[in-house]
Amino acid sequence: MNILFVCTGNICRSPLAEGILKSKFAKKRLCGIIDSCGFESFHLGDLPDPRAQKIARANGIEIGQHAARLFSMEDFDRFDKIYVMDAYHYQSVMQHARNDQDRKKVDFVMNTLYPGKNLPVKDPYFEHYPAFEIAYHQLDQACDRIAEKIAINEKS
Numbered sequence: 001m002n003i004l005f006v007c008t009g010n011i012c013r014s015p016l017a018e019g020i021l022k023s024k025f026a027k028k029r030l031c032g033i034i035d036s037c038g039f040e041s042f043h044l045g046d047l048p049d050p051r052a053q054k055i056a057r058a059n060g061i062e063i064g065q066h067a068a069r070l071f072s073m074e075d076f077d078r079f080d081k082i083y084v085m086d087a088y089h090y091q092s093v094m095q096h097a098r099n100d101q102d103r104k105k106v107d108f109v110m111n112t113l114y115p116g117k118n119l120p121v122k123d124p125y126f127e128h129y130p131a132f133e134i135a136y137h138q139l140d141q142a143c144d145r146i147a148e149k150i151a152i153n154e155k156s
Contacts, residue, residue, distance in 0.1 A: 001150050002033040004079040005109065006089045010038030010068035012125050012132070013085045015048040017109060017139045019056050019063040024147035030154065036066070037075065039092045043068040049125065051132045059136065076102040083109035083142075086120035110138065112145040 003021060007014035014036035021034050046068045047053070056063045073096060075082065082105050084090045090108060097103045110119040121138050124131035 001030075001081065001153075002079045003035075003146065004075055004082045005034075005036040005085070006038065006071055006082060006093055007036070007085045007121075008038050008089070008123065009040050009043035009046075009125070010036055010066075010070075011043045011046055011049045012052050012123065013121050013135055013139065014038060015063045015066045015068075016052050016056060016132075016136055017083070017085075017121075017143060018066065019061040020059075020136075020139050021143040021146060023061050024143050028147055028151050030147060030150055032080075032150070033078070035079070037069050037071045039071055039089065041070060044070060049132075051124070051129050054129070055132045055136045059140070071096065073098070076105065080105065082106045083112075083146075085109060086123070087118065090118070109142045112142045112149075 005014040005017040018034050018036040025032060025034065048063050048066050053064050082093060084093055093106050094103060108118045110121060111117065121135055124135045
């Protein structure tokens with residue numbers, strides 16, 4: 001299964017989610033492409049925020065090679081599931097959707113834990129390091145659920 005994570009600048013939440021899920025895929029020997037992107041170009045090509053890299057490294061995950069990129073229409077074709085971090089990202093992705101098939105791929109990442117609640121992963125960018133720890137914890141739990149579900153589906 002190919003999975004895309006979307007946030008604002010693609011330097012905090014979405015590269016964290018990408019790194020976390022890649023780690024879980026490797027541990028469970030799952031196959032698929034995992035990527036992340038954003039909607040704002042002000043960080044295009046940038047590495048993840050140093051605080052995001054720090055929390056990832058503290059949990060045995062390296063995200064320092066990621067370069068921020070923008071969401072593109074081709075992402076609907078490349079990915080089976082597109083997870084967003086909050087309502088802004090959801091609306092942004094849905095505005096680009098070409099049809100119902102595209103729209104069915106999009107969901108809030110936290111709906112993996114709290115179905116239908118559309119809860120956000122709070123943006124830690126304008127906060128101090130503890131906010132990155134909270135975002136990491138939320139994303140780690142959500143990615144656990146994603147990986148578990150895919151593992152079960154692959155066995156069936």
